[in-house]
Amino acid sequence: MIVVGAGFSGLACALALAEAGAEPLVLEARDRVGGRTLSRPLPDGGWLDLGAQWIGPTQDRMYALVSAYGLETFPSPAHGAPTLLLDGRPAAEPAGLAALLGTLDELAAAVDPAAPWRAAAAAEWDRTTLGCWLAATAGDPVTARYAGRLLAGGLLAASPDEVSLLQMLFYLRSGGGAGSLLGMAGGAQQDRIVGGPAALAQRMAAALPPEWLRLGAPVDGIAQDAAGVRVRAGDQVHRGDAVVVALAPALAGRIRYDPPLPALRDGLTQRMPMGAALKVHARYPEPFWRADGRSGVATTDTGPLTETVDNSLPGRPGGVLTGFSYGAQARALRRLPDAARRAALRDALVALVGPAAAEPEDLVEYDWSADPWTRGCFCGLVTPGSWCDYGPELRAPVGRVHWAGTETATRWSGYLEGAVTAGERAAAEALD
Amino acid sequence: MIVVGAGFSGLACALALAEAGAEPLVLEARDRVGGRTLSRPLPDGGWLDLGAQWIGPTQDRMYALVSAYGLETFPSPAHGAPTLLLDGRPAAEPAGLAALLGTLDELAAAVDPAAPWRAAAAAEWDRTTLGCWLAATAGDPVTARYAGRLLAGGLLAASPDEVSLLQMLFYLRSGGGAGSLLGMAGGAQQDRIVGGPAALAQRMAAALPPEWLRLGAPVDGIAQDAAGVRVRAGDQVHRGDAVVVALAPALAGRIRYDPPLPALRDGLTQRMPMGAALKVHARYPEPFWRADGRSGVATTDTGPLTETVDNSLPGRPGGVLTGFSYGAQARALRRLPDAARRAALRDALVALVGPAAAEPEDLVEYDWSADPWTRGCFCGLVTPGSWCDYGPELRAPVGRVHWAGTETATRWSGYLEGAVTAGERAAAEALD
Known part of the structure; x- marks a missing residue:
């Protein structure tokens, strides 16, 4: 069994495979594990988390991994009052913001995060950008602008004009709603990991026999036939029964497949740009x-x-x-x-x-968009109008090729938790 | 000088380079030239055009090439009356369609096809999908649906829900307006080429010394430094002063660049999926x-x-x-x-x-979306909300790497004419 990518999804996948008795080989393009997490040590012994950094309630697998690998969490600082500036001046929360978030949560309740395209209003929500929806719904331009930055920005790392309402609703539903996603204590920004999540990734990797992990091995090609898969990284070719591609779809689309990916799966990889x-x-x-x-x-x-x-x-x-x-x-x-x-x-x-x-x-x-093995963050986002037609390809295996990565998660998609659960789901699937 | 891709854009580029005294090497992934054109011969001596097939008035370079390479055009058949079905029944043109097309042409007049992001209303048009705009503007659902299929479908090979109004206006302006683009006689569907455009591509290729063209040479990597470029196709490495990538941006993004492409240029390649x-x-x-x-x-x-x-x-x-x-x-x-x-x-x-x-x-x-060296047709389309931020990257060279392909054309973008003029523009740029 071969795993492409040693971010949290690939590592969790490899560990699940190992636990089931398989001997996975993990191929990682970079000279490090951890994907979209990266710690920079500080002279005083502290560190900066340059990528993903938070975990919060209901992210059960992440808390379990932190504990299993002997790390600890600490709460995000909570000293004093937050600041809110509107049009450059201190202000109260815009009138109507709470109602707007409530409306979004209500709409999101109709979205199954495993199949957003099945919602009764999916086509309408897919063609409507969040920017247009907010302009029509928010009541005033300041609320629309602020909500757009908070939601499309803070949650998706995007502009409201480039994501659909359906993508927003999927994400809200997947992360337990606006309160859960936007919150510090009690929400997705509640806790940090001592040493940073990158330290956890290193410990997860260290739990694998060293010969099961190849760093500096960017995968160029994946061939499959009745006998198995052949995964090419430079002049190395690795063979296995199946492969789990634990990359964001935009990057997975840059690998050359033989036979070529089906049109719709390839089309999905063309329609999930990374956030910025x-x-x-x-x-x-x-x-x-x-x-x-x-x-x-x-x-x-x-x-x-x-x-x-x-x-x-x-x-x-x-x-x-x-x-x-x-x-x-x-x-x-x-x-x-x-x-x-x-x-x-x-x-x-x-x-x-x-x-x-x-x-x-x-x-x-740190510019994740310039990093050739990431090309953006927080995660890949389905472009407006594309969830309905291409969504079904997100997790569907192609023969012996399985798809992991946080984008494929149905719960906490876009988060470390989603990365881990997606990797574990793909491992189970590949073992089947 | 190296040219990647032997579609119309790459061939026109190579011919322009040759005419200027350069000795380009053209690398083509397929075992044939012609890109998104392909002819299937019929037993009776005729042929089918499986890809692009028409040329029309103001596509001056295409008519000149047809003539220069000893081919001829013939007019699309014009016998009898067209059929229009609405809701499954013969009908007259929906009330309001002409006015709707007129409105679009009026809006398009404010779009400079060389810089759509500069239009005063660009941000609003970029965030609005054509589907939403039609629903709000067309007056009735039948007109909206019919216009959406005619415009997003017939012109862009897309659904109105997945393209922005700005993308539509860019395309309308680039092709001379709705009448020019939708028309048979007098419009973009006026003429065909005897033998098909693929026959023209073959003659263009034959005008190059055979050793200047390598078929079956998919490019994997492009490296550049102060000394020049190194273009890798499998185990061949070719050197030159500069390279012109004459591929759709979605495919250009699948090549590995060294140094990696700047974040915004790479981001554009993530945001221009091919039509279907x-x-x-x-x-x-x-x-x-x-x-x-x-x-x-x-x-x-x-x-x-x-x-x-x-x-x-x-x-x-x-x-x-x-x-x-x-x-x-x-x-x-x-x-x-x-x-x-x-x-x-x-x-x-x-x-x-x-x-x-x-x-x-x-x-x-013939399924162009399944073809790994095309991955969709007619052409790449900028996703909603992305023209404003990423449009400036469409033609901007990255050091010694220049971009051709019909997507980069400002006149007849998406057409053979745009492919040719884009190739010639990139040749001039690379020679500079």
Whole structure:
């Protein structure tokens, strides 16, 4: 059995295969495991999570893995009050936002995350971009803009104009609703992992015999016939009974298959671009915002950053403020030369958290869209109008080729939890 | 100089390079030239055009090439009256259709096909799918459905729900407006080429020294540095000063680049899926529809086929009726087993052209979506919400890598004419 990709999905798949008595070979393009997680160590012994970082209630497999591999979680900081800026000024939550989220949750209740295309209104929701829906529903432009940034941005790392209402509803349903997805304590941003999720990925990998994992082995081709599969990485060819491709569909589509993938499965890979987020960590001598009774959690409807959080580590000196830019704003930032982009990021931090944010000791970014083995984050998103026709291909195996990756999860799709459960589902399927 | 792809764009590029004194090497994945054109010879000496087949007024480069390579054109048959079925019954053109097309042409006048993202209303048009716009604008559901099939289907080979209004307006403007694009005589479907466009591609290729063209050489990787480019196809590596990638963006994105493509250029390749058309040729002993005073040109708002044309060859016995299915309908047909699909196609022909269509001598399809070196037709389409952010990457060279292919054309994008002019533009650019 061969597994392509050593992110959380591929690792969970390989571990499940091993547990069932199989001897999987995991091929990973990079020189590291962990996929869309990456830790940068800090001189003081702390670290920054440059990719995925949070887990929260009902993400049971993740908590179980953290515990099984001897790691611990800690709660996201909760000091003081959040900041909300509308049109650049401190404001209360826009009138109508709660009702809007309620409406979305109600609509999402009609979506089966295993088959969004079966919802009675699926075709209408698929052709309607979230941007159009919000413009028609939100009541006023500020609420529409703010909600669009919070939902399409904060949850999908996209602009509301590039995702369908159906994609949004699928995601809301898959993650237990707007409250669950947007929340810190009690929600998807509740806890972090000591050492970062990348540390967990390393321990998961270390639980496999070393010869079962090949790093620096980007897979070029997958051939299958009645005898089995042949997976090619450069000049190595590996044979097996089946293969689990634990990559986002956009990347899975770049492998050459023999026989070629069926038209509709290939078409899906053409219609699931990766989201676009820019995550920036600003390090300060201390979490200065707490002195003002502020939490460091800030959101806004304007400017390049949609939100910030307090990402400081407990029991360590120094404060970390992490900002997020999504979709169109993230792409606009990426078009700027380095110095101009970093200046824009500092200005945006000042606008959100005050003048003390102007001079961070360090400003750390990592561009997942430029990483050739990721090409965007948080995850792949089905383009408007495509869920209904191509959705059925998302998990359907093609002969001996099975599909994992968080995009294929029905619960917590787009999250580490979804990656793990998808890998375990694909392992069971491939063993069958 | 290296050219990737020997479709019309790559061939035109190579010929332009040769004319300027360069010695291009053309690498083609298939064992033939011609890209999305393909002729199937018939026993009587005639042929079927399985891919692109028409040229029309203002496609000046195509007429010039036909003439330069000693080929001829002939007009599409024009015998009798067209058929229009609405809700399965003969009907007049829906009230409001002409006004709707007029409105679209008016909006399209504000779109510069070289920079659709600069239109004042670009963001709104980009977030609005054509399906939503038609539902809001067409006045009644039948007109909306019919117009959606005619425009998104007939022009883009897509469903109105999966393309933005901006993509539609770009295409309308690029092809000279709705009348020009939809028309037979006087429009884009005016003429055919004797022997088919594939015959022209073969003559263009034959004008290059044979050692300048490698068939069966799918390109895997493109590396560039200060010294030049290295283009890898299997175990061959070819060197040059620059490379022109004359592939649709979705396929160009499957090549491995070193250094990796910039994030935004790669992101574009994730957001330009290929259209989906099913073209079926039904051969009969004679063009029976003419006896009834009908042209064989039929359109309808329901059923798997959106339109048919009389594709019979002049001066030869036998009649050819060619049907087209697009987007969701084409994908639904592809989900059927062969026998069921062919039965559905025969039934649809009967509905459109009468009971005499029930028993064709032959029913010939070619699935461009299943072809691994094409993966859809007519062309790549920018997904909703993506023109504004990613459009600027469409033609922008990346160092020594230049982009051709009909998708990059500003005039007659999506057509053979656009392929040729894009190839010639890229040649000039690469020589610079």
